[in-house]
Amino acid sequence: MTSGGAGADRELTGGGSEANGAAEAAVARADLVVDGIVGIGGKGGLRPDAERLVRAVRGIVVAVDLPSGVDADTGEVRGSAVRADATITFGAYKPGLLIDPARTHAGALRLVDIGLDAHLPADPDVEALQHEDVAALLPRPSAESDKYRRGVVGVVAGSARYPGAAVLAVSGALRGGAGAVRYVGPAADNVISRFPETLVHSGPPAKAGRVQSWVVGPGLGDGAAARHSLEDVLASDVPVLVDADGLHLLPTGGDLRKREAATVLTPHAGEAAALLGVSREEVEAGRLAAVRALSERYGATVLLKGSTTLIAAEQQPVRVNPTGVGWLATAGSGDVLSGLIGSLLATGLPARDAASVGAYLHGLAARRTTAPHGAPIAAYDVSTALTDTWRDVLA
Ligand SMILES: NC(=O)C1=CN([C@@H]2O[C@H](COP(=O)(O)OP(=O)(O)OC[C@H]3O[C@@H](n4cnc5c(N)ncnc54)[C@H](O)[C@@H]3O)[C@@H](O)[C@H]2O)[C@@H](O)CC1
Ligand SMILES: Nc1ncnc2c1ncn2[C@@H]1O[C@H](COP(=O)(O)OP(=O)(O)O)[C@@H](O)[C@H]1O
Known part of the structure; x- marks a missing residue:
C-alpha cells in the first residue's frame, strides 16, 4: 500500500498546473490516501486546487482528525469536502464528526487519546449520552409507587383524518415509564381497541x-378544536411537549416563556423551518444553529429530529443523539417519540434529560428492530421494541 496525503499536499501548495497534474496522478494511483489537507480551522469547503486533487482519489481515504472541508464546530459543509472511509480523531470528538451533513463525510470514527485532556475546554459545546448515562437516568418504580405516583401522561392527539397518530403517540407513552396514559381527543375508540389500558x-x-x-x-389538525386544546394544555402547570400540528398552532415565543413548567418542542426540519421563517434546506444545512435559535426564541427545550437528532436547552451544551438510524424515517415514528418523551416527563425527568433519553431509546429500538443488516420497519414496531431496549440499556 502507498500513502498520498502529505506529499500530495506539498505539491499542491507548490503551485503550477504541472505540479498539480503530477499530484493528481499520484493520488489516483494510491490504494490508501491519508487526508490531512486542512484541520479544525478549515472554513468554507475545499479550495479549487484541493477539490481537484480529492476528486482524483480512487483508494480508501482515512482522514486525520476530521475530513477536510467540513466545519469542525458546527457540522456544516459549505462547499466540497473529503468523504472519508474512516476518520481517526484526537482528544475529543468534534461537533462536525457527530452532526450531519458533516458526519456522513467522516465514515467510521475512532477516537485516539494523545494526552490532550489538559488542553480541552471544560464545558463542551456538544455532548452525547452513552449507555451508562441513560441507564442512570431511567426512572424506576420504588416500593411506595402506585400508578399515579409513577406519573400520568396526557396525550392530546389524533383527528378524524389522522386517528393513527393518536394510537402511535399512546403506544410510545405506554412504554416510557409513566404509570398511566390519559388520551384526550376524537380517536378514543381507535386507541382503546388497540390499548385497553x-x-x-x-x-x-x-x-x-x-x-x-x-x-x-x-395528527391533531389545525381547526378551532385543535387550537383550544393546545391553549388548554399550555395553560397547565405541568411540562408540555408540543409536536407536529401543535407546532403550527404555537403562540409566539414570548407567550411560551410565561409558562412556569418546561415546554419541549419536537420539530422535524420542515416544522423547524416554519418556526424560524427560513427554508428547510437552511435548517438541514445548519442543524446546530437552528436548534439553538429555536431554543432561544421560545425559551424551550427543543429536539430537532432528522438524520442527526439534536436537543438544545438554553445555556447548556447541545446534546447529539448517537443512536438514530435512517430506517426511522417512516411515517408515524415521530408520534411514537413524542409519546415516549411525554411519558418520561411525567415520571419527573427534567425536560432536557427526558428528550435525550427518549431519542436515545427510540433510535436504539429502531436499530434493534432492523438488526443485524437493516430492514424496513413500521413506526409501531419501534414502540413494541422499547421494553427490550430499556432492558438492554440497564443490562
Ligand atoms: N398514522 C398517522 O395518523 C400519522 C399522522 N401524521 C400526522 O400527519 C400530519 C402531517 O405531518 P407531516 O410531518 O407529514 O407534515 P408536514 O406539513 O411537515 O409535511 C408535509 C410536507 O411534505 C410534502 N410531501 C407530502 N408528500 C410528499 C411526497 N410524496 N414527496 C415529497 N414531499 C411530500 C408536502 O408537500 C408538505 O410540504 C401531522 O399531524 C402528523 O402528526 C404523521 O405523524 C404520520 C403518521
Ligand atoms: N435520516 C434519518 N436518520 C435517522 N433518523 C431519522 C432520519 N429521518 C428521520 N428520522 C427520525 O424519524 C422520526 C420521524 O419523525 P417525524 O418527522 O415527526 O415523522 P412523523 O410525523 O411521520 O411521525 C424522528 O425521530 C426522526 O429523528
Whole structure:
C-alpha cells in the first residue's frame, strides 16, 4: 500500500498546473490516501486546487482528525469536502464528526487519546449520552409507587383524518415509564381497541383529570378544536411537549416563556423551518444553529429530529443523539417519540434529560428492530421494541 496525503499536499501548495497534474496522478494511483489537507480551522469547503486533487482519489481515504472541508464546530459543509472511509480523531470528538451533513463525510470514527485532556475546554459545546448515562437516568418504580405516583401522561392527539397518530403517540407513552396514559381527543375508540389500558376522555384537556405532563399535537389538525386544546394544555402547570400540528398552532415565543413548567418542542426540519421563517434546506444545512435559535426564541427545550437528532436547552451544551438510524424515517415514528418523551416527563425527568433519553431509546429500538443488516420497519414496531431496549440499556 502507498500513502498520498502529505506529499500530495506539498505539491499542491507548490503551485503550477504541472505540479498539480503530477499530484493528481499520484493520488489516483494510491490504494490508501491519508487526508490531512486542512484541520479544525478549515472554513468554507475545499479550495479549487484541493477539490481537484480529492476528486482524483480512487483508494480508501482515512482522514486525520476530521475530513477536510467540513466545519469542525458546527457540522456544516459549505462547499466540497473529503468523504472519508474512516476518520481517526484526537482528544475529543468534534461537533462536525457527530452532526450531519458533516458526519456522513467522516465514515467510521475512532477516537485516539494523545494526552490532550489538559488542553480541552471544560464545558463542551456538544455532548452525547452513552449507555451508562441513560441507564442512570431511567426512572424506576420504588416500593411506595402506585400508578399515579409513577406519573400520568396526557396525550392530546389524533383527528378524524389522522386517528393513527393518536394510537402511535399512546403506544410510545405506554412504554416510557409513566404509570398511566390519559388520551384526550376524537380517536378514543381507535386507541382503546388497540390499548385497553388507556384512560380516555372526550372533553377538553383541562377536564380530563390530573396529569404530570402533556403531549399535544400529533395528527391533531389545525381547526378551532385543535387550537383550544393546545391553549388548554399550555395553560397547565405541568411540562408540555408540543409536536407536529401543535407546532403550527404555537403562540409566539414570548407567550411560551410565561409558562412556569418546561415546554419541549419536537420539530422535524420542515416544522423547524416554519418556526424560524427560513427554508428547510437552511435548517438541514445548519442543524446546530437552528436548534439553538429555536431554543432561544421560545425559551424551550427543543429536539430537532432528522438524520442527526439534536436537543438544545438554553445555556447548556447541545446534546447529539448517537443512536438514530435512517430506517426511522417512516411515517408515524415521530408520534411514537413524542409519546415516549411525554411519558418520561411525567415520571419527573427534567425536560432536557427526558428528550435525550427518549431519542436515545427510540433510535436504539429502531436499530434493534432492523438488526443485524437493516430492514424496513413500521413506526409501531419501534414502540413494541422499547421494553427490550430499556432492558438492554440497564443490562
Ligand atoms: N398514522 C398517522 O395518523 C400519522 C399522522 N401524521 C400526522 O400527519 C400530519 C402531517 O405531518 P407531516 O410531518 O407529514 O407534515 P408536514 O406539513 O411537515 O409535511 C408535509 C410536507 O411534505 C410534502 N410531501 C407530502 N408528500 C410528499 C411526497 N410524496 N414527496 C415529497 N414531499 C411530500 C408536502 O408537500 C408538505 O410540504 C401531522 O399531524 C402528523 O402528526 C404523521 O405523524 C404520520 C403518521
Ligand atoms: N435520516 C434519518 N436518520 C435517522 N433518523 C431519522 C432520519 N429521518 C428521520 N428520522 C427520525 O424519524 C422520526 C420521524 O419523525 P417525524 O418527522 O415527526 O415523522 P412523523 O410525523 O411521520 O411521525 C424522528 O425521530 C426522526 O429523528
